[in-house]
Amino acid sequence: MALFFLYIIIIFKLIKDVKKLLVYYFLNDHRNFKNCDLNFSNNLNFNYDKENKKFIIKKNENFLKNYWGVNLESVTTIAGNNGVGKTSILESIKNRFLSGFATLPLDTILVVKKDEFYFIYYSEKFLDEKSFIVINDNQYCFSKLQLSKEENIKILNISMGNEDLKLQFHKVTNKSLEEDSNEIRRKTRLGNKRSLIFYTSHWNYSIYNRNYEKFTKTNNLDYIDLSVSHKVDSSVNSFVFDEDEAIFSDDMRIVNGVSNNSRIDLDYLYELKVGEIRTTLRYLNESANDKSINENLIIPEEIKIYYDFITSEKRKESIFFNIDSDMYLRFEKKDENFFFEQIFYRYILDSKSKIELTETMILILVENLFSNLSHILPKGITEKIKESEKSVIYNLIRNEDIIPLLRKFSEISLNELENLTFKKKIEKERKRVIKTRVERLLDDYLNFIQYVLEDFLKNAEYITAEPHIVHFAQVDKNKVSINEKIEINIPAIKLNNVSTKYMYSFVERYNRLTGKEKSLHFVWRNLSSGEIHLLNLCTSLYVSIKDSVYKDVLILLDEAEISLHPMLQKKIMSILLNILNSSELQEKKIQIILSTHSPFVLSELPFNSLILLKKEDAGNVIVQNELENTPSTLGANIHDLFSHSFFLSDGLIGEYAKGKINEVANNLLNNNLNEVLDQDYIEKFINQIGEPIIKARLIELYDQRRILNKPKEMDSIIQDIERLKIQLKNLEEKRD
Known part of the structure; x- marks a missing residue:
């Protein structure tokens, strides 16, 4: 029996560890794409000849094994000018990951490698009995291929050099889609036993994209969305306590459990930032022993924790506090405050010109707690809690006393909620929801404050207290002093x-504290926005890969280098590859498909890793098989890549400067020196041109114009001489 279970475990592991790779995607008549062969395999090249219905496979003789490192199976870059459809291709691959052939367009060929098997899914209109499979110039009639026991599957096993190709051709028909599209989706999608990570810095906030997460959960797919729009959605949704919350909200205009009015007040972009900080800290913590992967990544040396004492609810009532952008410590002296709250504020704030580090942090946490309670508790319950508080003696002498006092306040609050009686079913449900939320909120803050006092702030050797001067604003019945x-x-x-x-x-x-009011702000010291962008990208990829369900991970990166200085663009691939090849991720097999505008990224690539898109005059987008006059990209000079028509078909000079250069050149060519543009302007203009060839040519034209103008000057001088001769002769005659 033990051997049987061991056998089952081994079989399960073999199934789980099957390596999967997207190797080819043929797009035709989808948007502007026309017969586009998209090759994602670095060692094989696939091509579909639509006119002759031939499917062609060739070995890449220049394939560099392990060029990308041990964890990366393949890296492919999609490049081209704006408007050629780079992002559309990534979106299309994402759709194939989720839905396979169950979504349009059907005019598609998709090749997926699973270990040594190549699964070729094709539309019925692309391959038929008259078609040929061409492998290294050897033709095989499609009609004579071996048939599988399963309908619509043909098999071809053949050796190509040292590699045995095991091809399975799976036909997808319109009829099969009509009969059972869910089955086609299940069989053909790329997401079977594979994880997908998608990143884009573009704001794509369509309803279609926002439905991905729900779809993937329903279909048990592992899809990790790192896009900005999804992060914002996730931050907003993190404020929802449970599914019942929206039902019992006073404001019935609800979006994802958050009312329209409250939605504007929520600091969900701040929540997004906290999530990014948490991810980076996790990465730094887990990679601490592997110094090699952090060689080029700019690691922050220090993090500061700032406070915002004006919560979002109060901030909207206090716009006048923005004077000179100063910070304000706002102390509420309202009668509506809980008795415990007022005792605590007096203990911290009364007769003090300086608040120590521990007291400052506790102050903001307690402020957050009671701000959140004000959003939850109905007014009637608040009054009952205050009444019960009067019978309690609060002894607040030292910071640690806050813990038993909070426990006592929590006990009073929950008892008053429990004593509420309702007759209607919906009112009873509302009571249950409110009590659950209050109990969770009080427990969260009590435990966190205890942790701060007894653990975090005890590590004095790592924490430095930095003084900040703030305004002390006291509010009493809406009067501010x-x-x-x-x-x-x-x-x-x-x-x-x-x-x-x-x-x-x-x-x-x-980050796990409940409630929408959070006022701690985490800031890296001395990192630029570009450095933070690269740090967030790298660390979020690391964490997402490590947390991915499956061993095989497909990563789609849409212009990840946006906002980076050229120096960071030059390093981005090296940094990413070092991190993705780390020992922490050695159990993963990673495929990357990325789009880019950066020649620095292209210079990292063997040419077989590049898909170059080009838009023809008719508007169709095709794959350009090679760069004109630049057959290789690996290690290519950045200037050469920029000079290529892929980047700048009309030169490297800015349009405005080019117009001014043409203006001066035309002025000189038309012999208009001293007309329209004066000579002084032209001389100063030529002196400031940085491009040596253009500068030399303009100097040459300028000198030629001056030479050509010399005969006119000579005529004028000769005339002056003749005139002077006449005057001299007249003078001599008079003297005689």
Whole structure:
């Protein structure tokens, strides 16, 4: 029996570990694509001859084995000018991952490698009994291929050099789609036993894209969306407590559990940033022992925790606090405050010109807690809790006293909620939801404040308290008085192997706090926006790959180099490849398909890893098989790549400067020196031109114009001489 279970485990592992690779995708008559062979295999080249209905496979003789490293199976770059459809191809591949042949267009051939088998899914109109399969110039009649036991499948096994090709041709018909599209989807989609990670910095907020997550969960697909629009959606949705919440909301205009009014107030972009910080800290924590993968990535040395004492609900009522962009510590002295809340504020704020680090952090956390409670508790319950508080003695002498006091407040609040009685079923449900939310909120903050006091802030050797001066604004019945300035301390944490672990735990715990009011802001020290963009990209990819369900991972990157300085564009591939080939990800087999505008990225590529798209005069998009006058991209000079028509078909000079150069050149060519443009302007203009060939040519034209103008000058001088001679003769005659 034990041997039987061992056998089952081995079989399961073999099934799970099957390597999968998208190797070819033929697009035709979809949008502007015309007979586009998209090859994603680095060692084989596929081509479909539509006119003769031939499917052609050739070996790439220049294939560089393991060029991309041990974890990467294939890297392919899609390049071309704006408007050729780079993003559309990535979106189409994503659709094939989810739905296979069950979505239009049907005019498609899709080749997927699973271990040594090549599964070729094709439309019935592309291959028929008159077609040929051509392998290294050897033709095989399609009608004579071996038939599988399963209908519509033909098999061809053949050797190509050292590789045995095992081809399975799967025909997809319109009839089969009509009869059972779900079955076709299940069989042909790329997402079977494979994970997909999609990244784009473009804002794509269509309803279609927002439905991906629900679709993938329903169909048990592992799809990780790192797009900006999806991150924003996820941040907004993170404020929802449970599915019942929307039902019992006072505001019935609900979007994903968040009311339209509250939606504007939510700092969900801040939540997005906290998520990115958490991901980076996790990466730094897990990769701490592998220094090689961080050689080129700019790692932050320090992180600071800033506070925003004006919560979003109060911020909209207090626009006038924006004077000189100063920070304000706002102390609410309203009668509506809980008794415990007022006691706590007095303990922290009364008669103090300086608030220490521990007190400042507790102050903002308690403020967040009670701001969140104000959103949840009905007004009637609030009054009952205040009444019960009067019988409790609050002893707040030291910071640690906050824990038992919060426990007591929590006990009072939950007891009052429990004592509520309702007759109607919906009112009882509303009570259950409110009590669950309040209990969760109080537990979350109580545990987190205890953790901050007893664990996080005890690591004094890693935390530096930095003083900040803020305004102290007191609010009493909507009257605001700014009496003084007060010094608070914010924590700055130096990052190393130990402190990164503590900081990651802190952000992870803080991010799990419920409620929409959160006022801790995490900021990397001395990182530019481009450096942060690259850091977020690399670390989110690392975490997504590590958390992916399957061993095989397909990554689609849409212009990942956007916003990066050329120096970072030059390094981006090296940084990404170092991270993706790390020992932490050695169990994964990764395929990358990326689009780019950057010649720095192209210079990293063997030419067989490039798909170059070109738009013809008729508007059709085709695959250009080679660069004119540039047969190789690997290590190519950036200037040469820029000079190629792929990037700039009409030169490397800006349009405005080019117009001015033409203006000066035409002026000189038309012999208009000293007309339209004066000589002084032309001389100054030529002196500032940086391109040496253009500058030399304009100097040559300028000198020629001056020479050509010399006869006129000589005539004028001769006339002056003749005139002077006459005057001299007249003078001599008079003297005589």
